[in-house]
Amino acid sequence: MxxxxxxxxxxxxxxxxxxxxxxxxxxxxxxxxxxxxxxxxxxxxxxxxxxxxxxxxxxxxxxxxxxxxxxxxxxxxxxxxxxxxxxxxxxxxxxxxxxxxxxxxxxxxxxxxxxxxxxxxxxKPNYEVGSSVKLSFAVKKPTAAVWKLEDDDEDEEVINEDDLLDESDKQKPDEASLRVCGTTGKRKACKDCSCGLAEELNGQQKNTADAPKSSCGSCYLGDAFRCASCPYLGMPAFKPGEKIQISSDQLMST
CATH class of the missing domain: 3.40.50.150 (Vaccinia Virus protein VP39)
Known part of the structure; x- marks a missing residue:
């Protein structure tokens, strides 16, 4: 054979x-x-x-x-x-x-x-029946190297996360300080104000603009120097230029 x-x-x-x-x-x-x-x-x-x-x-x-x-x-x-x-x-x-x-x-x-x-x-072919092999139908594109930090790399200096904040950073800020511009220190509302400061400042400007002006210039001296239609009638004397808040009831009565 x-x-x-x-x-x-x-x-x-x-x-x-x-x-x-x-x-x-x-x-x-x-x-x-x-x-x-x-x-x-x-x-x-x-x-x-x-x-x-x-x-x-x-x-x-x-x-x-x-x-x-x-x-x-x-x-x-x-x-x-x-x-x-x-x-x-x-x-x-x-x-x-x-x-x-x-x-x-x-x-x-x-x-x-x-x-x-x-x-x-x-x-019989040079492999066992039922064996398999992985096929690659496309060439893998090379990928760019990515910088990585290994956890076990003792030569690398890593900042302690507990040192990033001090005690002052952890304190809760005062509500009033949040409504003051951080650069000028003045009460100034931002463009998209949502804390109410813009409305508060606008209200102050309106009250100031709407405040009645004295025609005689002697209203601040007291009732003895005020006329019958004076809006400040019944109010105590005040300094010249001092801002006086007048209620709406007083304005209507005059």
Whole structure:
């Protein structure tokens, strides 16, 4: 047998249609040095307990009934990677040979060759059945290096977060100070004032603008110097230029 080498573990598969010469063929293989031969019937091979990649060579008699896809896959599991499976067809079935090469390739065999008029030799690929590999369909674009600070880098000086604030920063500010401009120190409302300072300042300006003016210039001296229609009638004397708040009732009564 040209396909069997010394030290090989060989699986010899026979079919019911081929029984004559079976014992002779098996004995010829066993006479080779350190060769171990396991003989199995094709119909009972599915019931065997062989593990994957057990055999160095598989020699199988074939017929149209025995070359099913399930049987071809079983042979592929049992033989070692890159090792041959030899299919020996009956000479009375040449029609099977016409499509068998395509059937072998579809089942996963490689290096399929027709060795004789009724013999095909095929190999198991250089990987186990069911193995997988990650495919990369796109070239990854290089990413820019990003500066990172490692937690265990003892050479880097890190600011203590507790030192970022002192006690004055933690004190709650006075409400009145929040309503004073931080640059000029004057009470000045910002453009989008929402604290009420703008309304307060506008009210003061209105009161100042609406304050009645004295026509005689002596109202501040007291009632003795005021006329009957004086808006300050009944009010105590005040200093010249001093701002006096007059209630709306007083203005209406005058």
């Amino acid at each position: 040209e396909f069997v080498k010394p030290g090989n573990h060989v699986l010899y598969v026979w079919i019911s249609k081929v029984q004559s010469g079976l014992e002779k063929a098996v004995n010829e293989i066993r006479h080779l040095k350190d060769v171990v031969v396991s003989v199995e019937n094709s119909d009972r091979l599915e019931d065997s307990t062989y593990t994957n990649s057990t055999f160095d060579v598989i020699l199988s008699h074939c017929s149209s009934e025995s070359t099913t896809n399930e049987k071809l896959k079983l042979f592929l599991n049992l033989v070692k990677p890159q090792r041959p499976v030899v299919f020996m067809f009956l000479k009375s079935e040449p029609a099977t040979l016409e499509t068998f090469e395509f059937q072998l390739k579809a089942a996963g065999y490689v290096n399929v060759k027709k060795n004789a008029s009724h013999v095909f030799v095929a190999e």
